[in-house]
Amino acid sequence: MFFQQLVNGITIGSTYALVAIGYSLVFGVLQLINFANGSLYMLGGYLTLVMYLSLHGNIGAALLISLVVTGFAGFLVDFVGLRKLRADNAPRMAGLISTLGISTVIDNAIQIWFGTETKAFPNFLDFGKFTIGKTVISWTQIIILTVSLLLMIVFSLIVYKTKAGKSMRAVAQNVNAARLMGIDVKLVISATFIVSAILACISGSLVGSYYQTIDTMMGFSVGMKTFAAAVLGGVGSLPGAMLGGLIVGVVETIGASYISSGYRDAIAFLILILVLLIKPSGILGKQKIEKM
């Protein structure tokens, strides 16, 4: 039972990690929580489903289109909602509210177009299952975990080893100095939002396939949980976001099976409250805390 829940927890946790990375990246670059991130996760899931149905089951093309469109939506979050505020030196709170507003717009648009009822999602990763001892592991889980881990590795390599990644980290450390080096800060910020959106889209599509359903509330609940995960790991820290995502996934899954599945969503927020009370900088975060 325990190992079964551990496997389930790691699987779902790895998808949380992908979304949590988005929070951390944007926070690193702008010191701002992008509350539209969860909505992009849902948008990605819905777009994959719609494309899958209208392309008669061509999942590869469906995913590709969904990634591009969600990535563009991520770009728009910044371009429409934040760029003008930055140019006017608006307080950070204004940006925060702006992303909340955009999140509401995306959520409601999806509700209007697709209705609020839960939709069936095809499991395009269904290749059967196998058992180790008493633990049942499905290939869906293996694939989700592999894809997520691979993305995290590739992504870390980009951020820590390439020139593009270094320019992103330079902006995160000191925007002014980064600009003086000749770095195109607008481009870096746009790229950050696009990458975050793409990761959220992949995560949303994987989770849709895993649970074989999607609904319009998944963005809000996962958005909040992965925000908790990012805080747990230390907002702004990339390895922290990955670790936080995995921990939240495992703890909520095990908690749901040992306590009550009704508390599943509450557990992530319990973690969030505990982290904020005990170690607000998170597990791998820097000591200095920026006031929001």
Added chain:
Amino acid sequence: MSHLKIEQLKVNYGGIQALKGVDLEVREGEIITLVGANGAGKSTLMNTLMGLVRPARGHIYLDGEEITGLDTKKIVQKGMVLSPEGRQVFPEFSVKDNLMMGAYLRKEKDAAKELDTVLQMFPILKERFSQTAGTLSGGEQQMLAVGRAMMADPKILLLDEPSLGLAPLVIKEIFQMIQRIRNMGVTVLLVEQNARMSLKISDRAYVLETGLIVASDTAERILNSEEIQKAYLGGL
């Protein structure tokens, strides 16, 4: 030949008119000092030259070409580079990565070559090569900030308060370094609170007072002018 020329530059910043029509000229190979009290607009001028702040009016020419309102990236490419006030090194990057950031717009090969030159100029950076910049002392960080600016291979180097908050011995070293940079053929525009020392190594100087140039002369004459001594050098 006039290298950098500023004409009637007006800048509004934070709701006030920070520069009210500044004229300034820097010729090739010179060290120019800009003297002025806190809030006179010195840093605003530097940031405007680099395209970080947009001027309301006026013109900036680099080698005869107008660069007013250009992106910072373009200005760096044209050979003007700023080592900003407060050093602003990237604290989480190693000394090496900080230096390489300075050559962000250059080819990998040119950057590698420049790295050797800069490390020769600043032996202390070689010692600290893989240390993160946040762990360096103030003086070392200042060396790093200037070294980073030099990685861009500037024709004209702007230095904003390079001696701020440093020990007297380190300050001396910084000013020697500025002279060495000029001897390499780089023109230097220097903003300093420590006016006495910077005037001693400068060719000419400008005095900025609440957004206006109130005096400009050879550095020696400015240094010896009674009025300016009273106002900016704290007497003798």
